[in-house]
Amino acid sequence: MKVKSPLEVYKFLPQTNCGECGFDTCMSFAAHIIDRSVKPEDCPPLIKDSEKDEKIKKKLEQLIELTSPEIAEVIIGKGDAAVKIGGEDVLHRHEMTYFNPTAFFYDVWDTMNEKDLEVRCKKVVEYRKFYVGKFLTLDGFAVRCTSNNPDTYRNVVKKVASYGKPMILISMDPECMRAALEEVADTKPLIYAATESNWREFLELALKYNVPVTVRAKDLNMLKSLAATFKNAGVNEIVLDPVTEPLGEGLKGTFERVVNLRRTGIQGEDRDIAYPVMITPIAAWMIEGDDVEKTYWETILASLFIVKYGDVMIFRSLEPYSVMPTITLRFNIYTDPRTPVQVEPGLRPIADPDENSPVFITTNFALTYYTVESDLTSANIKSWLLVLDTGGLGVEVSVAGGQFTAGKVKDLIKETGIEEKVNHKILVLPGLAARLQGAIEDEAGWTVKVGPMDSGRIKGWLETNWPPE
Amino acid sequence: MGKMSIEEFLELLKKYDIEVLEGVTIEGDLEIEVEEGGVADQTTMAYLYTVVQEVRNFLYYANMAMGHLSNVSNLLGMPMPFAPAMQPQPAPLQVQEVVPMEVPEFKLPEKLIEAKFEPLKVEYPGKIQEVVLGATRKDGGTRGEVVVIGGEKSLPFYLFDAPQPHLPVVAVDVFDRKPALAKAVREHYEDVLDDPADWAKKAVNKFGADLITLHLISTDPLLEDTPAKEAVKVLEDVLQAVKVPIIVGGSGNKEKDPEVLEKAAEIAEGERIMLASATLDMDWERIANAAKNHGHVVLSWTQMDINNQKTLNRYLLKRAGMKPEDIVMDPTTAALGYGLDYAFTNMERIRISGLRGDTDLAFPMSSGTTNAWGAREAWMKDSPIEDDSDWGPRELRGPIWEIVTGLTLSLAGVDLFMMMHPGAVAVLKEIMLTLGGKISGSVADPGDWIFMEG
Numbered sequence: 001m002k003v004k005s006p007l008e009v010y011k012f013l014p015q016t017n018c019g020e021c022g023f024d025t026c027m028s029f030a031a032h033i034i035d036r037s038v039k040p041e042d043c044p045p046l047i048k049d050s051e052k053d054e055k056i057k058k059k060l061e062q063l064i065e066l067t068s069p070e071i072a073e074v075i076i077g078k079g080d081a082a083v084k085i086g087g088e089d090v091l092h093r094h095e096m097t098y099f100n101p102t103a104f105f106y107d108v109w110d111t112m113n114e115k116d117l118e119v120r121c122k123k124v125v126e127y128r129k130f131y132v133g134k135f136l137t138l139d140g141f142a143v144r145c146t147s148n149n150p151d152t153y154r155n156v157v158k159k160v161a162s163y164g165k166p167m168i169l170i171s172m173d174p175e176c177m178r179a180a181l182e183e184v185a186d187t188k189p190l191i192y193a194a195t196e197s198n199w200r201e202f203l204e205l206a207l208k209y210n211v212p213v214t215v216r217a218k219d220l221n222m223l224k225s226l227a228a229t230f231k232n233a234g235v236n237e238i239v240l241d242p243v244t245e246p247l248g249e250g251l252k253g254t255f256e257r258v259v260n261l262r263r264t265g266i267q268g269e270d271r272d273i274a275y276p277v278m279i280t281p282i283a284a285w286m287i288e289g290d291d292v293e294k295t296y297w298e299t300i301l302a303s304l305f306i307v308k309y310g311d312v313m314i315f316r317s318l319e320p321y322s323v324m325p326t327i328t329l330r331f332n333i334y335t336d337p338r339t340p341v342q343v344e345p346g347l348r349p350i351a352d353p354d355e356n357s358p359v360f361i362t363t364n365f366a367l368t369y370y371t372v373e374s375d376l377t378s379a380n381i382k383s384w385l386l387v388l389d390t391g392g393l394g395v396e397v398s399v400a401g402g403q404f405t406a407g408k409v410k411d412l413i414k415e416t417g418i419e420e421k422v423n424h425k426i427l428v429l430p431g432l433a434a435r436l437q438g439a440i441e442d443e444a445g446w447t448v449k450v451g452p453m454d455s456g457r458i459k460g461w462l463e464t465n466w467p468p469e
Numbered sequence: 470m471g472k473m474s475i476e477e478f479l480e481l482l483k484k485y486d487i488e489v490l491e492g493v494t495i496e497g498d499l500e501i502e503v504e505e506g507g508v509a510d511q512t513t514m515a516y517l518y519t520v521v522q523e524v525r526n527f528l529y530y531a532n533m534a535m536g537h538l539s540n541v542s543n544l545l546g547m548p549m550p551f552a553p554a555m556q557p558q559p560a561p562l563q564v565q566e567v568v569p570m571e572v573p574e575f576k577l578p579e580k581l582i583e584a585k586f587e588p589l590k591v592e593y594p595g596k597i598q599e600v601v602l603g604a605t606r607k608d609g610g611t612r613g614e615v616v617v618i619g620g621e622k623s624l625p626f627y628l629f630d631a632p633q634p635h636l637p638v639v640a641v642d643v644f645d646r647k648p649a650l651a652k653a654v655r656e657h658y659e660d661v662l663d664d665p666a667d668w669a670k671k672a673v674n675k676f677g678a679d680l681i682t683l684h685l686i687s688t689d690p691l692l693e694d695t696p697a698k699e700a701v702k703v704l705e706d707v708l709q710a711v712k713v714p715i716i717v718g719g720s721g722n723k724e725k726d727p728e729v730l731e732k733a734a735e736i737a738e739g740e741r742i743m744l745a746s747a748t749l750d751m752d753w754e755r756i757a758n759a760a761k762n763h764g765h766v767v768l769s770w771t772q773m774d775i776n777n778q779k780t781l782n783r784y785l786l787k788r789a790g791m792k793p794e795d796i797v798m799d800p801t802t803a804a805l806g807y808g809l810d811y812a813f814t815n816m817e818r819i820r821i822s823g824l825r826g827d828t829d830l831a832f833p834m835s836s837g838t839t840n841a842w843g844a845r846e847a848w849m850k851d852s853p854i855e856d857d858s859d860w861g862p863r864e865l866r867g868p869i870w871e872i873v874t875g876l877t878l879s880l881a882g883v884d885l886f887m888m889m890h891p892g893a894v895a896v897l898k899e900i901m902l903t904l905g906g907k908i909s910g911s912v913a914d915p916g917d918w919i920f921m922e923g
Binding site: 092093094109111126127128129130131135144146170172196199200203204207208218220221223224225226228229232233234243244245246247248249250251252255256259260263264267268270272273280282283285286287292296299300303304307308316319320321322324325326328329331332333335337367374375378379394397401454455456457459 | 575576577578581582583584585586587588589591626627628629772805806807808809810813814817818821845846849852853854855856857858859860861862865866869870872873876877880896900903904905906908909910911912914915916917918919920921922
């Protein structure tokens with residue numbers, strides 16, 4: 001985004017502090033445009049007036065231009081399942097945040113037998129990994145044309161489309177691509193890929209079917225040339241594939257190309273290549289080795305480019321040991337470093353507890369809290385969970401650092417009124433806080449039992465420890 | 470799913486470049502069993518509990534406690550569905566389908582627009598300090614070779630900005646008493662757990678360790694409380710057993726560690742070991758003086774806070790009078806999924822500050838990457854969350870958790886990784902050597918995947 005201060009944005013706003021946008025003042029709204037939590041189009045008077053007044057319309061367009069992200073946004077798919085890629089403004093996440101997490105697409109091909117195709121599609125659609133209060137999921141399918149037969153490809157693409165996830169259509173042959181687009185263009189798939197040899201046909205397809213297009217070239221002059229040509233011809237949604245080489249000097253070169261593209265796009269302000277970047281970890285399947293080696297290497301390629309500027313990826317392996325680390329890394333890298341890390345301290349009833357239910361305690365670090373809370377809820381353990389304010393630190397660190405103390409536990413017991421809610425005075429302490437057992441017993445006058453080291457083991461622990469003798 | 474063995478890992482490496490990996494040897498007698506899935510039902514709970522406890526103890530005693538983990542947002546981070554209404558709708562398809570004259574509508578260009586891509590060049594004014602670990606005979610030590618880290622003038626692996634004089638190295642952890650370890654890690658060391666010298670040898674000769682980190686955890690007053698003087702005898706053994714540079718850690722006890730590290734510094738006079746670690750809440754000055762008096766390096770360890778890191782480094786430089794070439798930083802490592810975002814960003818900020826000319830932060834960085842084994846995804850048999858998809862075999866999950874944690878931090882600027890799983894060591898080295906330009910070759914056609922069947 002070209003503007004850096006709310007004042008620069010304020011100039012373009014109505015300056016009436018009408019509050020229709022949900023903020024008290026236009027200045028406050030301007031500040032939120034700068035941090036990208038709202039867009040100029042979220043100012044109702046500005047939109048209304050721009051419809052009547054040509055001058056205001058110009059102003060709005062100017063503001064949109066000034067506040068749009070450095071890297072263009074591209075949308076793949078339609079409706080609720082659509083995925084947005086690109087739209088980045090910074091090279092390092094601490095400079096603000098990264099916005100649109102790397103989209104994960106999983107490979108299927110049109111010569112797969114029907115049963116395998118179904119199994120694989122279901123796996124992608126159903127994948128879930130619980131993490132910090134929600135389930136992480138996968139984004140879509142990359143459907144490759146290996147048959148070279150337009151009809152076969154059309155049919156398989158149609159079948160895959162029925163799963164309702166965004167798609168990347170992969171074929172170098174314009175006729176196969178055309179057949180697929182005739183079938184599913186309205187679902188807004190990303191087409192892959194326009195190259196030096198087929199660009200004219202692919203440009204026509206992108207324009208005719210109004211779909212986002214990937215341009216592919218290892219030579220960055222050629223890549224820029226392709227992107228500029230497509231842009232000039234009226235294609236707005238462009239994705240760059242600088243060719244992922246999986247090994248050796250090739251991989252080193254890929255890293256260089258990707259970093260240079262992003263850095264020159266953001267810092268060098270080269271608009272011709274300021275588009276999302278495609279990485280194909282699936283290229284790891286070109287190396288020699290068994291499936292485990294290939295899967296490991298695919299995971300590594302993905303991890304490398306999740307950290308460094310990959311906006312959309314095509315994967316082969318659906319092995320959990322590959323999906324789990326990459327999907328977790330994606331979440332970590334794309335977590336907004338500006339948002340708070342803590343949950344409200346206090347008392348949480350779990351699964352409708354009563355006066356006989358056990359009382360647990362944890363800290364208000366979001367990750368710790370959600371882990372414990374979900375473990376209790378998932379195992380349907382009727383219980384009371386005390387959440388101690390440790391300033392957003394986990395159990396181990398806060399015990400060591402003095403944010404998790406017997407005195408604070410005593411205060412929390414008093415403040416929450418837990419003593420009136422249960423007919424016992426037994427607190428289950430996290431195993432990692434075991435050393436506070438005696439101190440809490442002395443301070444709070446409760447009996448303290450040391451629970452397991454990991455809340456995932458509470459269920460088993462209760463079997464032998466609850467109800468107490 | 471098949472098993473993965475260290476041989477397979479090393480086999481993978483062998484294909485690419487033997488020369489630069491000569492520290493890795495593949496021995497026929499090396500036997501690494503991957504644990505079978507079945508643990509007898511009645512022992513499952515006890516077993517899992519032990520593992521948890523082991524991991525926890527390990528983290529604590531290995532001085533690698535997860536640090537100041539902060540921000541993990543539960544609210545943001547996943548692709549957000551957006552309101553379709555906000556996006557321009559494509560024209561209805563049927564309109565286009567009935568247009569008979571489509572070509573003139575688009576006016577396809579005959580030729581590509583010619584363009585030249587000019588990559589932006591970035592130069593930083595600063596340079597990361599070079600630190601030499603170990604000393605050979607000519608410098609009064611007995612190491613076979615020294616290890617040099619640091620010296621960067623650009624972001625990690627940005628060789629197109631500036632050459633990177635030293636690629637990151639890996640130290641393997643060794644303990645002076647049978648430590649608590651995750652099973653997937655322990656099984657690689659089962660035969661040497663009682664003998665730190667043999668352990669160090671195995672780590673160097675078989676697993677390619679560039680350095681050894683010896684953790685004197687038995688000095689912990691809550692464990693054996695081994696007197697410092699006695700504990701450092703193990704250091705002598707290890708110095709005898711291997712020729713690589715040595716890092717020495719205490720038990721993490723703030724009162725006892727200064728004494729232990731002092732004794733270690735004395736006994737290793739001339740060897741230029743690294744004392745791990747000085748922290749703000751202990752007598753850092755004593756450790757700094759021990760290093761100064763006996764020619765060693767100090768690891769400056771803070772809990773994921775760039776300002777504290779700067780403060781401690783300044784203390785070491787200005788108050789204790791240490792030389793910049795004798796300091797390495799550990800800004801704290803958190804595992805993938807457990808605060809890695811914070812560790813990454815903290816380190817990246819530190820590195821960029823150093824490159825921009827902040828000499829209080831321009832030191833090489835070390836990472837306790839073994840911390841990755843604290844993540845339940847690395848060691849737990851199954852997900853405790855009922856609705857989770859299958860987690861797959863943990864013998865494959867654990868090493869990759871350590872690899873991805875390390876790889877991510879290598880991109881933030883870590884110069885020295887402290888690790889344990891031999892497979893993870895081998896793979897992380899492989900990727901770092903690749904990005905560092907030390908591994909030649911590529912695949913014939915990187916586009917073959919587009920057409921592959923099966």
